Each structure stands twice: as C-alpha cells, then as structure tokens.
Amino acid sequence: VLCPRSLESFTNWQKAQKSKAKYQAKAANQRRDYLHKLTTHLVKQYDVIIIEDLKTKNLQKNHHLAKSIANASWRMFRQMLEYKCEWYGKKLIAVDPKNTSRICSKCGYNSGAKPLEIREWTCSKCQTKHDRDINAAVNILHKATPTGQGLAMVTS
Ligand SMILES: [Zn+2]
Structure with a gap:
C-alpha cells in the first residue's frame, strides 16, 4: 500500500543512500591515496621494513564498520608494501606479533x-x-x- 507520503520518504531515502555511497567511495579513495603515498615513501626511504604478521583470524571481515575499514586498510597497506618492496628491491619482513x-x-x-x-x-x-x-x-x-x-x- 503506497501513499504519497511514503513514496516521498522512499525517494528521500534513495537520495540519502546515493549520497552515502558517494561519500563512502570518496573516503575509500582518500584512504587508498594516503596508503599509496605512505608506502611509496617508506619503501623509497628504507631498505628493510619489518611489520607484524597479523593473523588472518584477527583480520576477518566483520560488521563493525571502523574495524572492517581498519582491517581492509591494513591488508591494502601490506599488499602495497609487498609489491613495492619487490619493485624497488627492498626487503619486507613479517614477524609473529x-x-x-x-x-x-x-x-x-x-x-x-x-x-x-x-x-x-x-x-x-x-x-x-x-x-x-x-x-x-x-x-x-x-x-x-x-x-x-x-x-x-x-x-x-
Ligand atoms: Zn623491563
């Protein structure tokens, strides 16, 4: 059963969803840019980089937004370090945390x-x-x- 009012609020909801998605995409891009700058800086500046080899158990996707962003960012950070160390002939060591x-x-x-x-x-x-x-x-x-x-x- 639709009445004009619920239709309007549905349209507003759709608008809100769209701008939320746009905002999240922008924030994700900013995080990626930041990680690119940071990892390039680290790999160019240092010959050996040591990180904690965090267990995938602790990095599983979860529904807590801040945590899942932190986990995704850490995975991305590590991946960037891995391939950039390869590119520049640097060494990445992961140790038991x-x-x-x-x-x-x-x-x-x-x-x-x-x-x-x-x-x-x-x-x-x-x-x-x-x-x-x-x-x-x-x-x-x-x-x-x-x-x-x-x-x-x-x-x-
Ligand atoms: Zn002591």
Whole structure:
C-alpha cells in the first residue's frame, strides 16, 4: 500500500543512500591515496621494513564498520608494501606479533596484556618507562633481527 507520503520518504531515502555511497567511495579513495603515498615513501626511504604478521583470524571481515575499514586498510597497506618492496628491491619482513606489546623491550619481562588506552607504562621488573608503540616496535625489530645485525630503529 503506497501513499504519497511514503513514496516521498522512499525517494528521500534513495537520495540519502546515493549520497552515502558517494561519500563512502570518496573516503575509500582518500584512504587508498594516503596508503599509496605512505608506502611509496617508506619503501623509497628504507631498505628493510619489518611489520607484524597479523593473523588472518584477527583480520576477518566483520560488521563493525571502523574495524572492517581498519582491517581492509591494513591488508591494502601490506599488499602495497609487498609489491613495492619487490619493485624497488627492498626487503619486507613479517614477524609473529605474539607478545610484542606485552614484553619489556629492555629486559624481556612479560607483564601481560595492557588495555589500548594505556599509552605509557613502566616495567615492573627493570623500571624502564616505555611508550607503548615504541616498545612494541623495538620488540618487532628484535624478533626480525635477534642479534641486531646492524639495523637501527627509525621512528618517523
Ligand atoms: Zn623491563
């Protein structure tokens, strides 16, 4: 049963759907452009790039929009790094992400999971103060190169 009013609201709904699709396409293009710029910059600047080999289990499509965008972006980021490293003759190393955010990069003590809102923490064993992301990055570097092997971490 159609009455003029529901038809009009249906037309408005269609319009809204169209502009939503347009907006989403634009946002997706902007993300892709950004990832292209970022990965080209990284691959040109560095000879070895180390990333976490995130489990596909954690990257499965889900219905939470922000999460599925983050997952899709990570997959795209990694794919771009893979083929651009090939193009430029650079090396991409993916390491097991296990415990990278739990272990103290200085003494190796595992103080367990920390909620994402904890950005800084102090090791309860050696009292080193850590920035969450930098500590994890150092752990990722250690996993790829247990002896150091002349690699230095660049935080930029
Ligand atoms: Zn420690």
